[in-house]
Amino acid sequence: MMKKKQSYSAEHARFLKKRRKNLVLVWSLRIGLLLLILGLWELSTQLGWVDSFLVSSPSRIGKTIASLYRDGTLFYHIGTTLWETLVGFVLAVVLGYAIALALWWSETLRKVLEPYIVVLNALPKIALGPLIIIWFGTGSKAILFMTLIVGLIVAIMHMLSAFIATDHNKILLLRSMGASKLQILTKLVVPSSVPSFISMLKINVGMAWIGSIMGEYIVSRAGLGYLIVYGGQVFKLDLVMTSTCILCILAAGMYFLVVLLEKLLVKNSES
Amino acid sequence: MKKEMLQFSDVSLIYHTKRGETKAAEHLTFTIAEGEFVAVIGPSGCGKTTLLSLAAGLLKPSEGTVERHGSCGYMLQKDELFPWRTIEKNIYLPLEIKRQKTAQNMERARALAEKYGLGDFLQSYPSQLSGGMRQRAALIRTLATDPDVLLLDEPFSALDYQTRLNVTEDVSEIIRSEGKTALLITHDISEAISLADRVLVLSKRPARVTFTHQLDFGDVVNPLKRREMSSFSGWFEILWKELNG
Numbered sequence: 124m125m126k127k128k129q130s131y132s133a134e135h136a137r138f139l140k141k142r143r144k145n146l147v148l149v150w151s152l153r154i155g156l157l158l159l160i161l162g163l164w165e166l167s168t169q170l171g172w173v174d175s176f177l178v179s180s181p182s183r184i185g186k187t188i189a190s191l192y193r194d195g196t197l198f199y200h201i202g203t204t205l206w207e208t209l210v211g212f213v214l215a216v217v218l219g220y221a222i223a224l225a226l227w228w229s230e231t232l233r234k235v236l237e238p239y240i241v242v243l244n245a246l247p248k249i250a251l252g253p254l255i256i257i258w259f260g261t262g263s264k265a266i267l268f269m270t271l272i273v274g275l276i277v278a279i280m281h282m283l284s285a286f287i288a289t290d291h292n293k294i295l296l297l298r299s300m301g302a303s304k305l306q307i308l309t310k311l312v313v314p315s316s317v318p319s320f321i322s323m324l325k326i327n328v329g330m331a332w333i334g335s336i337m338g339e340y341i342v343s344r345a346g347l348g349y350l351i352v353y354g355g356q357v358f359k360l361d362l363v364m365t366s367t368c369i370l371c372i373l374a375a376g377m378y379f380l381v382v383l384l385e386k387l388l389v390k391n392s393e394s
Numbered sequence: 395m396k397k398e399m400l401q402f403s404d405v406s407l408i409y410h411t412k413r414g415e416t417k418a419a420e421h422l423t424f425t426i427a428e429g430e431f432v433a434v435i436g437p438s439g440c441g442k443t444t445l446l447s448l449a450a451g452l453l454k455p456s457e458g459t460v461e462r463h464g465s466c467g468y469m470l471q472k473d474e475l476f477p478w479r480t481i482e483k484n485i486y487l488p489l490e491i492k493r494q495k496t497a498q499n500m501e502r503a504r505a506l507a508e509k510y511g512l513g514d515f516l517q518s519y520p521s522q523l524s525g526g527m528r529q530r531a532a533l534i535r536t537l538a539t540d541p542d543v544l545l546l547d548e549p550f551s552a553l554d555y556q557t558r559l560n561v562t563e564d565v566s567e568i569i570r571s572e573g574k575t576a577l578l579i580t581h582d583i584s585e586a587i588s589l590a591d592r593v594l595v596l597s598k599r600p601a602r603v604t605f606t607h608q609l610d611f612g613d614v615v616n617p618l619k620r621r622e623m624s625s626f627s628g629w630f631e632i633l634w635k636e637l638n639g
Contacts (some may be wrong), residue, residue, distance in 0.1 A: 292474050299450050299468035300539075314478050336604065343422040389478075 179364040187365040201369060204335055204346040207263055208377075211270025212331035216324065219278025220273070227286040228277070228304070244276045248334070252341040261342040270314065270334030270343070274327045281326065285319030286312050321385045328377050332370070347373075396427040398463060399543050399575045400449060405458035406600075407444060417600035418444045422605055424594060426543070426577060431569065433578045433586035436596030437637060442579040445601065446545050448614070453505060464542025464575075471548045473532035481507070481531050482516040487585035488539045503538040510534060510568055526557040526564075533565055537572065544569060546578040550585065562589065562617050570615050583637065587629045590616035595636045605636050 131139075161181045168175035168183075175183060191197035224234040248269065259265035291313050297307050339348025347366045354362030405422040408415050418441040428430050436442050447453040450466050467488070475484045485503050489495040507516060512531055520528055529549060536544060549565065550558045566589055569576050580586050586593050587609065595605040609629060611620050622627055 168443055290474070292470055292472060293476070295452070296468065296470060296474045297491060299466070299545075300488045302491045306491055310487070311476070314476070317478070 152380075177360060179361045183361045184365045184368060187361045188369075191365070200346055200350055200366075201373070203263070204339065204348060204370075205373060207266045207270060207338070207346065208331045208335040208373075211267050211334055212327060212377075214267070214271050215274030215278050215331065216327055217238075219275050219323075219327075220282055220320075222275075223279050223282035223286060224308070226283050228308075233283075235364060240276060240279060244280060248273050249337055249341070255338075256342055260343075263343075265342050266335055266338030268347070269338035270331050273334035273337070274330040277330055278323055278327055281319065281323040282316065285316040285323075289315055317388055321381065321388065324384070325378065326379045328381055330375065331373050336370070396429065396520075398425045398461075399428050399430075400426040400463070400577065401459075401461040402448070403459050403461070405448060405460060406453045407441075407448060407453065407455045409444075413584050419448070419455075420600040420602050422601065422603060424606070426575060428542075428575055429573055431576045431578070431589060431591045433580060433590035433592070434594045434596060435580055435583060435586045435633065435637065436601060437598050440596050440599050441601040441629075442581070442596065443547055446505055446547050446577070448581055449543075450545055456479065458568040462543070465539065465543030466543045466545055467536035467539065468545045469532055469536045469547065469549045472552050473520070473525075473528040475528055475531060475535075477520055480517050480519055481512060481523070484520065484531060484537045485516075485538050487535060492539055494539060500540070502540070503534070506537055507531075507534045510564070524557070525553050526561045529561050530552065530564055533568060537568070537574075542575060544574050546576060549580075550577075551580070551582070559618065566615065566617050583630055583633045584621065584626075587626060587633070588620045593629075593633065595633065607632070 164178070165181045167173050168178065168180035175360055226236065242271065251269075251272070251357070255265045255268055259268050293311055293315070297311055302310070335346070336348040336351075339346045340352055343349045347370055350366040351363050354360065354366065402422045402424050405419060406417070409417040409418050420446065425430075434442060434445060444453065446468070448455055448460050449462070450468050451460070451462065475481070476487070479487070482504070485507055486495060486500060487504065489499050507513060507593070510530060510533075512527070512534060515523055515527065515531070520531070523531065527637055532549070546565075552563055553561055556615060562585065578589060579585070591609060593607045593609060594601065594603050595607075597604045607629070610625065614623065
């Protein structure tokens, strides 16, 4: 029942100031830690404490990025992996959501398919590698499929359990108003599962990267996963480290996009 | 004779589960007339909620018939306001469900909310309101479609004592001044006495109507005033004995 724009007490001002100070401290420590790691890494290779051939170094990573850029292959590899990951992610999320809806709608269908989903969930998807190569060839299609199946089952199970967990009393309330099943779905089940949808997106960001990189390990002639495997095979650890670092940045970026979406979608809900 | 709004004739209900069947209600017979406020009390787990579900048409009786003359509005123990909707949008929910979201009906619902002190909170979210205000919003939501009969399933039991007395007062006043027929389910004897025109006592499972009392408070419908009257404790004693007898 609070109204905005009230004048705060001096104590509240101190409280806010303390919070701000704490935030500044946490962020400076975070950045400081990163700089410290990079600095120690660079220093230990410069001074010869560790072999930079084995562990690379920040400066060598910088040089590798520059040379990839000069070759014109940097954005080609990043683009390939990013495209595979994003398309696989979107496909897994959309299909998973749709299938979960269908399973929520029909209890019979849910009971019939339950053991299949459980088994598919437990199956390590990489075991399907050879089959995928034979079915889809060695191009992007195979990697997309790998990304899709890695995320799909997780998306289905996560959303289905959220749909089923819809408050029974709220369903009762809607039924007492004479709501149809479709109305219960659109007015209650879908909006009340938005927080679960967001957490599913967060999980699936990780799943999509696992899928695309795993896919590129098995097949492919391009992408960051390919660079990592290739770098490992020819002992160019600079290349491995560089690709890994770029992966870190991309995955973090994608995760933050989801967090941004979360802020847009659930700003008004009860937390 | 006033119009009968709700009529239970020899209603029995059996619940079926994997482990067997349970008789939840047996030979329930009673009627509720237009404008009447009827409270049903019974020992816990006697199937009070079952009775409301039957009245609302959410359950079909195994035997007997339930006749409804007019529309029902259901109010639950918790407010069940949707947290992602503002109070205003929550109040429009039944209009959306019944596809009656006309400008006129929305205006009616808004006017009700303003009349009963929710005007300043229409754009608030439920989490910003106190328990009592939320329950009041839930009542306005129930009234939005102008139902003929209100079915109240222990609507005060989730509130703390102080709030409960206030909300009981509010709800009673709103229901009486809107001239609604109401069926209240409760396990709280004094709540039943303070609100109702007539009290039905249910037995343990399977639920049967064991006693019916027409309360004699004359014109006094205010719950707090009733609690102060001398006949209040007399009724309490009678109903207490019947519940535990």
